[in-house]
Amino acid sequence: MEARAPQSQEWKQIDNFLNETLRKDIKWSLKDEYPLAFEEKNLANIRIIEEQGNILSHAVLKPTIIKTHWHVFKVGFIGSVVTNESHRGQGLSQSVIQSCIQAAEQQDCDFAMLWTDLFDFYQKFGFEVAGSEIALQVNTNFKSSTKKDLRILDTAQVSPHDILKLYNRHNLKTLRTAIDIQKYLKIPNSEVFTGWNRLTNQLEAYCVLGKGADFHNYIHEWGGSVSALLSLVESIQEKKNESITLITPPQCENLIRQMEALGAQKQFGVLGMIKIINPTNFCKKIKKGARALGHDQFIFEFRDGTYYFGYGQDVYQTTADSDMVRLVFGPLKADQIHEFSNQTLEIFKELFPIPFWVWGWDSI
């Protein structure tokens, strides 16, 4: 059976199907939890298999632009992959996922990404576990002697423009508008904490805890100066009186160091599963990023089904997409792939893993 994009009028059936199969005992719709993936303008990126008016299988693709300091990637997030219980094992998910991958190719995504614990299932489609994040767990001992005196609000009734202003200070970010943030602020089962300067009334920090069925007691969105954030996290912990975990890209070294100094427990985790969709463009972007850092003899190319990478004359070639994904995003090191010269290895060490992360509101 073939996967296809739905018509607008099929939305109600899809919504019912997703709620029955993925969110049975929960009051809100998946559309509320992932407002940008399921908004009307992304309908063409939904894939369903339908038989006599019944939805049997579903997945959604959400193309998203992510900027790092050195790259601009188009990433195809894939989520809400599910097949009706009575139709499993018949290749239906395979068909919807392949169709999402095709749609990502047609829309020039550099790579696709998803979150799952079914690693074997997605490896069959060429996804690899890659990337990393840091989890900082905060308990009652998380106390600073110089706590900033902020006015703390625990409400999502805040201006999306204020949040956007702080969010845009991140080097690593998804491109978002204030309207996107306004939609994200309405996600159910989520708490938005903000810290305001008492004199100027300016927003100094924000933290978002929880998101629908995910991220329970996890701060997955945050922004502001490190000092304001530390105070806000401390206030949230005091208020909740439970263990709270903030997740962050590993590159936020200052925040990580300061939180650890105040007693936070640090844990390393993987980011998700990634599959390169357009190897030629992907390699061009990685090479451009390296060149911007001054490594003008850095080689990272894809030609006729083969990746070429190295420095100057020290070049290795491979056809393994999985090695490329795990080299670029981590955790694979170049010397685990090939015996490069020390000079080449030093350059690879500086470049890889590239700083890459996805903020919680965008995960689907």
Ligand SMILES: CC(C)(COP(=O)(O)OP(=O)(O)OC[C@H]1O[C@@H](n2cnc3c(N)ncnc32)[C@H](O)[C@@H]1OP(=O)(O)O)[C@@H](O)C(=O)NCCC(=O)NCCS
């Ligand atoms: C996981 C799920 C989507 C698979 O759907 P499906 O339509 O039965 O999958 P398919 O029949 O297309 O199977 C495709 C391949 O994956 C394999 N597979 C299926 N379920 C698997 C699982 N849970 N773990 C590992 N491999 C699995 C199949 O054997 C098949 O492999 P093959 O091509 O080598 O024979 C379905 O079991 C489901 O809806 N589960 C509940 C929701 C869920 O967990 N979704 C994933 C969230 S990330």
